[in-house]
Amino acid sequence: QQHELHQGEIIQYYGDGALSIFKSAIEAVQCAIGIQILFKEGDPVVPVRVGLHMGDIVYSKTEVYGDGVNFASRIESMGVAGAILLSGKLNDELKNQKQISTRSLGIFELKNITNPVEVFSVTNDGITVPAPSELKGKLKKPVKSIAVLPLANMSSNEENEYFSDGMTEEIINALAKIKGLNVTSRTSSFFFKNKNIPVPQIGKELNVSTILEGSIRLAGNQMRITIQLIDVADDFHFWSVTFDRSMDDIFAVQDEISLLIAEKLREHLGHFDIEDHLVDGPEIPVEIYKRYLKSRYLMLKMSKHDIDTGISDLQQIVSEYPHFTKAHLGIHLGYALLGTIGLMPAGEAFAKGQPFLDKAIELDETLPECQLNLSWISFLQKWDLALTYRHLNKGLEISSAVDFYQSMASTLGAEGKFKAALNYLETAFQIDPFSHINYHLKGFIFYAEEKYEKAIEQFEKSISLKSDSQVSIQYWGQALLLLGRNTEGLAFFQNLPDKPGDLTKLGGTTLAHAALADMDQAKTGIAELKSALQTDLIDRAMNLLILCRTMMGEHDAAMDLIKQGIGYRLPMLVYLSIEPILKPLHSIPRFQELIHQVLGEKTSFEGKKSRYKKTLLNKDLLKQYKDQLTQLMSSDKPYLDENLTLRDLAGMLEIPANQLSQVLNEGFDQNFAEFVNTYRLEMFKSKVADPNQRQLTILALAYESGFNSKTVFNTFFKKMMGQTPKAYWKEVVQ
Incomplete structure (x- = not known):
C-alpha cells in the first residue's frame, strides 16, 4: 500500500527484507516513514530497519546489483529497529522539505565502501533515532583521522609566517609516523589557509573526524603556541592547550606537542600505538633551523627567483653544518623543482641536485625523503622499474606520505597497469583530496585508457586547483583531438595565453593542425619546436615533436626522434608506450625495440605482467x-x-x-x-x-x-x- 501510494516498486524480496526503488528521494523517505509507523502501531509490533541511498543500479530479470544496492544495504545493516537511516547523498535531496526532518549521526567507515560517509537519521515523530554509539558496533571500524590546519601567525611581524608554516608541517610529519592514524597531507591542509570556512565543512571536505587548529606568536626568543582539537561530527573542542616555551628548545617542544596531540587523539578516537618520540631534532642551532624553514618556505612558492634564493641559502647552511641532512634534501628538492617545472634543463637540474641527495643518503638513508628521491631517479633517469619499486616499497614501510602513492601510481601507469595505479590513487585522494597532482594523475590514467571524457573531467579539476598546471592543460587539449573534436581542440590551444618558456600553446596548436590535416601550419609549428631542442626545453620539445610527427603519419621521423631522445635519456620517454597518439607505432618492430631500451621488458601494449605483485594464498x-x-x-x-x-x-x-x-x-x-x-x-x-x-x-x-x-x-x-x-x-x- 505504501509503495503504491509513493510510486515505489519492490523489485526483490529476501528472507527477511526487500529491495525497493522510487522515482524520487522524497517519495522514498515518505514511504519509509509510513511503513515504520504502521509496523509500530501493529499487534504484534514488527521490528524493521530501513536504509536509503540514491545511486545507480543494474536490474535484470534475475538479479539486482550495483554500488547503489551495496551502499543502501550497508546503511540498513548498521541501523536499529524502528529507524530510517539515510546516506548523505540522499539527505542532500531533502533540503527545504519541511515535512521531513533529519539529523546527522556522524561520519563512518562502512565495509566495502571506499571513503568514509556521513549517515543521517530521519527524526520525524514516531521514528526511532539511534545514538551514534548504537551504530558503531555495526561498523567496520571507527575513522581515526586528523587534518592539521596551518597554524596562524599571531606575531607582530608578518614575515614570521614561514615559522608558523614550518611548525605546521613538522606536526603533520610527526603525526604521519603513527600507524593507524590517517593524517591529511600538507597540500590539502594548506588549501584552507586564510579561508573563513566552518570547521565542520572543512572536516567533511577532507573526510576526517578531527581538526587541529591553533596559532604561534613569536616575541624575541620566546614563543607561545596554542593548539585546539575539534571533533568534526559534533563541532566541539575536546582539548586545548597553550605552550610558553623558549626557542632554544624548539625540537623538544615539537616532540612534546606532537606526543600530547597523539595521546589526546587516542583518548578520543580509540587505541593506536605511539612511539616514545615522534620528532628527532638535528644537532644544529635554532637560528640555522629557522633559516632552513625560511628557505623551504620560499622554494614551495614555486617561482624561479624563490627557488634559486632558497637553494642559495641552503647551500650556505650545509657549508656551515654539513651533517644537517634535511638541508641537503632541501637543495636536491630545489633542483628537482627547477627541472620538473621546466625552469632548468632536466638533465642539468638532476645532475646539480644529485650530489646533495647522495650526501643526504650517506647521512641518513632511512629518511622517507631519501627513498622517494631515489625512486624518482631510478624511474626517470635510470629507467629501472625494479629499483623504482624497491625504493617506493621501502619508503611506504616508513611513511604514509602521499608522494609515495602518487609515484607508485605514476610508475604503474607507465607500465600500463592502470587498475593498480588507480588503486594507489584512491589512497592518495584519501590523504590529499585537494592535490592537483592526484586529479592530473587520475586524468592521465583515464587518458591512457582512452577514456577521454573522464580524463577531461579530471584535468579540469586539476586546473581548478592549480590554474597554471600546464601538463593538465596539454593533456586536456590532446584528449579533445583524440575525441575527434579537432576544431574545438585547435581553439582550445589557440586561446591559451602566450607564456615565455612554455611550449603548451605552440605544441598543442601544431598537434591540432596535424589532426586537421593542415600540413603547412603543422610544418611551421614543427620548425619552431625544433628550435626549442637547442634550449632548456629540450625534453618538452622532443616529446611534442614525437607526437606531431606521428599525428602527421611520419612514423619513421617520429621513431628517429625517440632514438635521439633515448640518447639524451629524456625523462618523458617513460610514458611513450601508453600514449594513445602513438598507437599507430605499436605494431612496428622498430618502435618495440626502442621502447624496450627505455623500460626493459615492459611493453604495455603486449599486456605483460607488472613486476609489482601481491602474494596470494590459495x-x-x-x-x-x-x-x-x-x-x-x-x-x-x-x-x-x-x-x-x-x-x-x-x-x-x-x-x-x-x-x-x-x-x-x-x-x-x-x-x-x-x-x-x-x-x-x-x-x-x-x-x-x-x-x-x-x-x-x-x-x-x-x-x-x-x-x-x-x-x-x-x-x-x-x-x-x-x-x-x-x-x-x-x-x-x-
Whole structure:
C-alpha cells in the first residue's frame, strides 16, 4: 500500500527484507516513514530497519546489483529497529522539505565502501533515532583521522609566517609516523589557509573526524603556541592547550606537542600505538633551523627567483653544518623543482641536485625523503622499474606520505597497469583530496585508457586547483583531438595565453593542425619546436615533436626522434608506450625495440605482467592456516598474553607474519587486534559469569583476560556488545 501510494516498486524480496526503488528521494523517505509507523502501531509490533541511498543500479530479470544496492544495504545493516537511516547523498535531496526532518549521526567507515560517509537519521515523530554509539558496533571500524590546519601567525611581524608554516608541517610529519592514524597531507591542509570556512565543512571536505587548529606568536626568543582539537561530527573542542616555551628548545617542544596531540587523539578516537618520540631534532642551532624553514618556505612558492634564493641559502647552511641532512634534501628538492617545472634543463637540474641527495643518503638513508628521491631517479633517469619499486616499497614501510602513492601510481601507469595505479590513487585522494597532482594523475590514467571524457573531467579539476598546471592543460587539449573534436581542440590551444618558456600553446596548436590535416601550419609549428631542442626545453620539445610527427603519419621521423631522445635519456620517454597518439607505432618492430631500451621488458601494449605483485594464498592453504590458528587459540590461549604481537602469533604457527595478516584479513575478515580481542572478550564474559570471580573489579577481570589497556577494553567491549562493561556486569549479576 505504501509503495503504491509513493510510486515505489519492490523489485526483490529476501528472507527477511526487500529491495525497493522510487522515482524520487522524497517519495522514498515518505514511504519509509509510513511503513515504520504502521509496523509500530501493529499487534504484534514488527521490528524493521530501513536504509536509503540514491545511486545507480543494474536490474535484470534475475538479479539486482550495483554500488547503489551495496551502499543502501550497508546503511540498513548498521541501523536499529524502528529507524530510517539515510546516506548523505540522499539527505542532500531533502533540503527545504519541511515535512521531513533529519539529523546527522556522524561520519563512518562502512565495509566495502571506499571513503568514509556521513549517515543521517530521519527524526520525524514516531521514528526511532539511534545514538551514534548504537551504530558503531555495526561498523567496520571507527575513522581515526586528523587534518592539521596551518597554524596562524599571531606575531607582530608578518614575515614570521614561514615559522608558523614550518611548525605546521613538522606536526603533520610527526603525526604521519603513527600507524593507524590517517593524517591529511600538507597540500590539502594548506588549501584552507586564510579561508573563513566552518570547521565542520572543512572536516567533511577532507573526510576526517578531527581538526587541529591553533596559532604561534613569536616575541624575541620566546614563543607561545596554542593548539585546539575539534571533533568534526559534533563541532566541539575536546582539548586545548597553550605552550610558553623558549626557542632554544624548539625540537623538544615539537616532540612534546606532537606526543600530547597523539595521546589526546587516542583518548578520543580509540587505541593506536605511539612511539616514545615522534620528532628527532638535528644537532644544529635554532637560528640555522629557522633559516632552513625560511628557505623551504620560499622554494614551495614555486617561482624561479624563490627557488634559486632558497637553494642559495641552503647551500650556505650545509657549508656551515654539513651533517644537517634535511638541508641537503632541501637543495636536491630545489633542483628537482627547477627541472620538473621546466625552469632548468632536466638533465642539468638532476645532475646539480644529485650530489646533495647522495650526501643526504650517506647521512641518513632511512629518511622517507631519501627513498622517494631515489625512486624518482631510478624511474626517470635510470629507467629501472625494479629499483623504482624497491625504493617506493621501502619508503611506504616508513611513511604514509602521499608522494609515495602518487609515484607508485605514476610508475604503474607507465607500465600500463592502470587498475593498480588507480588503486594507489584512491589512497592518495584519501590523504590529499585537494592535490592537483592526484586529479592530473587520475586524468592521465583515464587518458591512457582512452577514456577521454573522464580524463577531461579530471584535468579540469586539476586546473581548478592549480590554474597554471600546464601538463593538465596539454593533456586536456590532446584528449579533445583524440575525441575527434579537432576544431574545438585547435581553439582550445589557440586561446591559451602566450607564456615565455612554455611550449603548451605552440605544441598543442601544431598537434591540432596535424589532426586537421593542415600540413603547412603543422610544418611551421614543427620548425619552431625544433628550435626549442637547442634550449632548456629540450625534453618538452622532443616529446611534442614525437607526437606531431606521428599525428602527421611520419612514423619513421617520429621513431628517429625517440632514438635521439633515448640518447639524451629524456625523462618523458617513460610514458611513450601508453600514449594513445602513438598507437599507430605499436605494431612496428622498430618502435618495440626502442621502447624496450627505455623500460626493459615492459611493453604495455603486449599486456605483460607488472613486476609489482601481491602474494596470494590459495584456498586450501588459507583453510589449513585458519584451522591451525583456531586450534592454537583454543588450546594454548595465547591471547592471555597482554603483549602478544602478530609476529609472535605467526611464530607459534611457524608461518611468516605477512601470511598470518592475510589469513586474518581474508579468512576471518578481521585485523589482528579485532581477532585477538574477540577471544579476550569471550574470556572476560566467562569470568563475569563465574560468581567466584566477582570479587575482582571489572578492570581486573579485563586485564586477566589479556587486555592491556582500559581504553582498549572499554572501546572494544562497547563496539561488540552495544553497551558498557558496567551495564553488562549489572545485567549478569541481576
